Amino acid sequence: MMALKEKIEALKRQRNAVILAHYYTEGDVQDVADFVGDSLALSQKAATTDADVILFAGVHFMGETAKILSPQKKVLMPDMAAGCSLADSCRAEDFAAFIAAHPGHTVISYVNTTAEVKALTDIVCTSSNAVQIVESLPKDEPIIFGPDRNLGNYIKNITGRENMLIWDGACHVHEEFSLEKILELKKEYPQAKVLTHPECKRPIILVSDYVGSTAGLLKYATEDTSTDTYIVVTEPGVLHQMKKAAPGKTFIPAPPMDSTCGCNNCSFMKLVTLRKMADALERMEPEIVIPEEVRAKAEKSIRRMLDISKKLGFI
Ligand code: 13P
Ligand code: SF4
Numbered sequence: 001m002m003a004l005k006e007k008i009e010a011l012k013r014q015r016n017a018v019i020l021a022h023y024y025t026e027g028d029v030q031d032v033a034d035f036v037g038d039s040l041a042l043s044q045k046a047a048t049t050d051a052d053v054i055l056f057a058g059v060h061f062m063g064e065t066a067k068i069l070s071p072q073k074k075v076l077m078p079d080m081a082a083g084c085s086l087a088d089s090c091r092a093e094d095f096a097a098f099i100a101a102h103p104g105h106t107v108i109s110y111v112n113t114t115a116e117v118k119a120l121t122d123i124v125c126t127s128s129n130a131v132q133i134v135e136s137l138p139k140d141e142p143i144i145f146g147p148d149r150n151l152g153n154y155i156k157n158i159t160g161r162e163n164m165l166i167w168d169g170a171c172h173v174h175e176e177f178s179l180e181k182i183l184e185l186k187k188e189y190p191q192a193k194v195l196t197h198p199e200c201k202r203p204i205i206l207v208s209d210y211v212g213s214t215a216g217l218l219k220y221a222t223e224d225t226s227t228d229t230y231i232v233v234t235e236p237g238v239l240h241q242m243k244k245a246a247p248g249k250t251f252i253p254a255p256p257m258d259s260t261c262g263c264n265n266c267s268f269m270k271l272v273t274l275r276k277m278a279d280a281l282e283r284m285e286p287e288i289v290i291p292e293e294v295r296a297k298a299e300k301s302i303r304r305m306l307d308i309s310k311k312l313g314f315i
Helices: 002-015 027-032 039-048 060-069 092-101 115-119 130-135 149-159 179-188 202-206 214-223 236-245 274-283 292-311
Strands: 017-022 035-037 053-057 074-076 106-110 123-125 143-146 164-166 193-196 229-233 250-253
Touching: 002 017, 002 027, 002 274, 017 027, 017 039, 017 060, 027 236, 027 274, 035 039, 039 060, 039 214, 039 292, 053 060, 053 274, 060 074, 060 115, 060 292, 092 115, 092 143, 106 130, 115 292, 123 130, 123 292, 130 149, 130 292, 143 149, 149 164, 149 202, 179 202, 179 229, 193 214, 214 229, 214 236, 229 236, 236 250
Parallel strands: 017 035, 017 053, 053 074, 106 123, 106 143, 143 164, 193 229, 229 250
Antiparallel strands: none
16 A cells, blocks of 8 residues: 555656545545545646646546646546446436427536536536525526436525426435434434535435535534534545544444445445556556537536636635
């Protein structure tokens, strides 16, 4: 492990590379990264880094977002098979047909989408800024929101938007959490607060004390002084930074419906390993490649998100 970490460090210097990692990756992967963050912060880092190479320790759509924002840089992925069930639930050709069937709508897409879907989109959003991006539009503006139905319904409930059509997609990890098991945990730990990602289903949102992006959950868990125990309802990789930031507190990963191990890993994120990171830096592949026509269109929708986020003080 130590030798691998040293190899990654040496290759990183040699290639003038920066390593960006999402909170859902393994702890040892997060520990070698130059920056660990949620989707919004990672996209902003990708847009501003002066490295020649970005090694993206995350899933495919995150690497694509980095390439869209930094086309002159080489964006390497440790494993090209690290996909996303939510992005897969919205194929570009189907989404294009949906948009064509509902003309006159502003299209807002969650960042968990392919570059092709982003190219069909007016404004991208992440779970950090989705509510505010929707609220930045006039109250009666017709909106298409995709692809996450749970996040879409969460936003619709908070903003009271009537004119919002929601794509019927979901993330298999967040859909699998069990309300019953969370309620059992609450009985066992009555002092615990429930911290939930908005990709979860509504009944779980309703029993939660705080709902937010991975960065939001981490911030809340670190700053909250009302208790020292938290049931965390999202991919358990985020617990690595929670434990580091608040070592005296107890973090309990929420279990999925059917589980023998009690954990609810995103198998795509867990494909990222130190070995594959070292190999990618050594071979300078696999690399994200996006046709320029698609990239340029997708960039517009991501830049609109970054501009709105900057204006609202998110980044
Ligand atoms: P965040 O934007 O909160 O980092 O979430 C990304 C993700 O893939 C959630 O499943
Ligand atoms: Fe995609 Fe779900 Fe994994 Fe996030 S947790 S990367 S939404 S499959």
